Structure formats: C-alpha cells, structure tokens
Amino acid sequence: MSNNIKEKIDLVAEESKQKIEKSQNISELEEIRINYLGKKGLITSFLKIMKDLDQSQKIEMGKKVNSIKNNIIKDIEQKKQILSNELIHQKIAEEKIDITLENDQEEYGSLHPISKTVEEISAIFANMGFYIEEGPDIESDYYNFTALNIPYEHPARQEHDTFYLQPNSEGQRKVLRTHTSPVQIRTLEKINIDKEKEIRVIVPGRTYRSDHDATHSPMFHQCEGLVVGENINMSHLKGTLIEFLKIYFNSIRLSVRFRPSYFPFTEPSAEVDIGFKKLSDGTLDIGEGDDWLEVLGSGMVHPKVLEGVGINPEKYQGFAFGMGLERLTMLKYNIPDLRPFYDSDLRWLKHYGFLGINETNLHAGLNGVFS
Numbered sequence: 537m538s539n540n541i542k543e544k545i546d547l548v549a550e551e552s553k554q555k556i557e558k559s560q561n562i563s564e565l566e567e568i569r570i571n572y573l574g575k576k577g578l579i580t581s582f583l584k585i586m587k588d589l590d591q592s593q594k595i596e597m598g599k600k601v602n603s604i605k606n607n608i609i610k611d612i613e614q615k616k617q618i619l620s621n622e623l624i625h626q627k628i629a630e631e632k633i634d635i636t637l638e639n640d641q642e643e644y645g646s647l648h649p650i651s652k653t654v655e656e657i658s659a660i661f662a663n664m665g666f667y668i669e670e671g672p673d674i675e676s677d678y679y680n681f682t683a684l685n686i687p688y689e690h691p692a693r694q695e696h697d698t699f700y701l702q703p704n705s706e707g708q709r710k711v712l713r714t715h716t717s718p719v720q721i722r723t724l725e726k727i728n729i730d731k732e733k734e735i736r737v738i739v740p741g742r743t744y745r746s747d748h749d750a751t752h753s754p755m756f757h758q759c760e761g762l763v764v765g766e767n768i769n770m771s772h773l774k775g776t777l778i779e780f781l782k783i784y785f786n787s788i789r790l791s792v793r794f795r796p797s798y799f800p801f802t803e804p805s806a807e808v809d810i811g812f813k814k815l816s817d818g819t820l821d822i823g824e825g826d827d828w829l830e831v832l833g834s835g836m837v838h839p840k841v842l843e844g845v846g847i848n849p850e851k852y853q854g855f856a857f858g859m860g861l862e863r864l865t866m867l868k869y870n871i872p873d874l875r876p877f878y879d880s881d882l883r884w885l886k887h888y889g890f891l892g893i894n895e896t897n898l899h900a901g902l903n904g905v906f907s
C-alpha cells in the first residue's frame with residue numbers, strides 16, 4: 537500500500553473525527569455517516585481500490601480501513617448519545633415551571649349559595665341534637681304519597697304536578713320524589729322507637745315538581761325535619777323553629793308567627809311566617825317591619841302516619857317541618873330570581889358564592905354564625 541493512500545486514509549480519519557465532534561444535531565451526524573460510510577462514501581471508495589493491490593497490501597489496507605470505519609461508527613454513536621441527552625435537558629428546561637413565581641391568574645373556587653345554606657342549616661340543627669338522613673330521589677307511590685296519608689284524589693298525585701316514570705313490568709309507576717318527606721317513613725321503619733326513645737333527624741336533598749318560573753324550578757332543594765318521642769307537643773315544635781330561624785337569619789329580634797294550615801301528614805298543621813320590611817331599593821330587611829313572609833310548613837305528625845310504621849300514637853308523638861332551601865337562600869342573601877341558581881354562570885357564582893374556608897358546617901357547629 538503506497539504512502540499516498542495511507543496519507544489519504546489518515547486524513548479522512550482525522551477529518552471525520554473533527555466533523556463528528558463539531559456536529560450540532562442528529563441530522564448533521566446522519567449526513568456525516570452517509571458521506572463516509574454510505575455506498576458512495578469515502579471509506580467505501582477506499583475499499584473499491586483494494587482490487588488493484590496485491591494480497592499483502594489488501595490485508596494491510598483492509599485492517600486500516602475497517603479500523604477507521606469502526607472508529608467512525610463508534611464516534612457517531614457516542615456523539616448521538618450526547619446530543620440526545622442535551623435535547624432531553626433542553627426540553628426539561630423549556631417545560632420547567634418556576635413555582636417561586638406568583639400566579640396572577642389564580643382563582644379560588646367557592647361554595648354555591650345552596651351548598652352554603654345546606655351546610656349552615658345542618659350545623660344549626662346538629663347543635664340541637666339532630667342528625668342527617670338521606671333517601672332515594674326516585675320513590676315509589678307508597679313512600680311518596682300513601683304512607684304520608686295523602687289520599688288518592690289529592691292534586692299532588694296528578695301528572696301536571698308530579699314527574700312519573702314509565703310503568704314497570706307490573707304496571708307500577710315510580711315518581712321523582714315531590715318532597716323529602718318519604719325519608720321520614722323510611723327512617724321510622726328502620727328504627728326501634730322503644731329502644732331509641734326519641735329521634736331527631738333532618739333530611740336535606742333534591743326534590744322535583746312540574747313547575748318553572750322566577751320563583752319555582754322543576755328541580756329544587758328541601759330540608760325536612762322530624763322529631764318523634766314521648767310527650768312531644770306543639771310547644772317543642774314552635775321553640776325549635778323559632779330558635780332555628782333567629783339563628784339562620786342572624787336576628788335575635790326576628791318576628792315569627794304560626795298560622796293554622798293543612799297538610800295530610802300532620803295534624804294540627806301550621807305555616808310559619810317571619811317579619812320583614814321592603815326597602816326602597818327593592819331588597820328585604822328580614823326581622824324588621826310589619827309585613828310577613830311564609831318560609832316553611834310544619835305540624836304534629838299525623839297519628840295515621842305513626843300507625844302506618846308500627847308506632848303507637850298514644851305513647852309517642854312527633855312534629856315535622858319542611859322548608860324550601862332556594863327560598864331561604866334567596867331571602868337571606870337578597871337573590872331576586874331562582875333561575876340563575878342552575879345556569880352555571882360564573883359571573884353570578886362569583887358574586888353570590890362563598891369561600892369554603894372557616895364556613896359553618898355540620899362538623900364545625902355554629903362557630904361564626906353570628907360573625
């Protein structure tokens with residue numbers, strides 16, 4: 537092998553090494569590989585001229601060319617690994633979040649006014665010894681009407697007032713519960729009143745009626761209350777509700793009156809009104825003035841309801857009450873229209889929403905109710 541060929545091979549080896557070291561990306565490396573190791577590459581061209589050499593020169597040149605070829609392959613792979621690692625670190629650096637920077641865009645969520653009202657009502661009654669019960673939204677006719685002493689001819693059973701589901705295979709039609717009162721029956725059925733002696737429960741939850749305007753929604757929330765025990769009378773009902781309303785509306789001087797009314801599941805029954813005054817801007821001043829607003833219904837549990845669940849009405853008596861949570865929320869926070877409660881309008885929610893920090897809830901009790 538002539539010195540001239542050796543010098544060319546050494547020059548190609550040195551040149552390839554420098555180009556590999558200076559390459560900036562994978563594409564440049566691939567171009568170097570093709571220029572030196574491809575079918576028309578420089579290393580390949582050296583192999584083609586070996587046919588004109590004698591056997592000893594072929595062996596010598598073959599070893600040298602193969603050595604350079606292997607070095608080029610090794611250098612390319614090493615450089616490729618270095619470039620790949622650099623690319624990974626670059627991407628990590630670009631995607632890195634500096635957690636020390638303040639986020640001016642940060643926004644906090646808030647409690648929906650209905651959720652706030654449920655939490656507060658639950659806390660007030662929890663301090664009176666009540667606990668929460670729940671029941672299904674889809675009810676049978678028995679629990680929604682019959683067990684509550686609601687006669688078959690009552691208007692509430694009509695389709696214009698109640699959402700009925702399709703009949704099942706036995707022809708029975710279930711309903712979307714029109715009130716939370718069915719949970720009264722379910723609760724009384726599962727307890728042993730002779731063992732418990734007294735029960736105090738509230739039932740906040742969704743209810744459904746075929747009605748929709750500025751003050752009514754086809755889906756709305758109620759809170760039912762029930763107390764059953766020995767020697768329970770109307771004075772217990774009045775004392776409980778007056779105390780609740782004064783705390784909820786944050787008004788020690790709140791005027792409360794009870795008007796005789798009728799509900800199939802209570803006897804006697806009473807509507808409960810609170811005093812208010814309408815201000816010049818159209819808002820209401822709860823607790824002041826000579827006008828009255830109806831806020832809930834109540835009464836002593838009807839003996840037939842107690843008999844229906846196996847409780848002796850001669851030994852045990854009880855009282856029940858029910859309130860619309862949307863109505864109470866609208867009155868307390870001067871919200872004029874019911875419909876935006878369910879519109880998911882962020883502007884409305886930001887205006888009427890409540891921070892969930894240090895809010896009154898069932899576990900915290902009444903801390904902050906009068907703050």
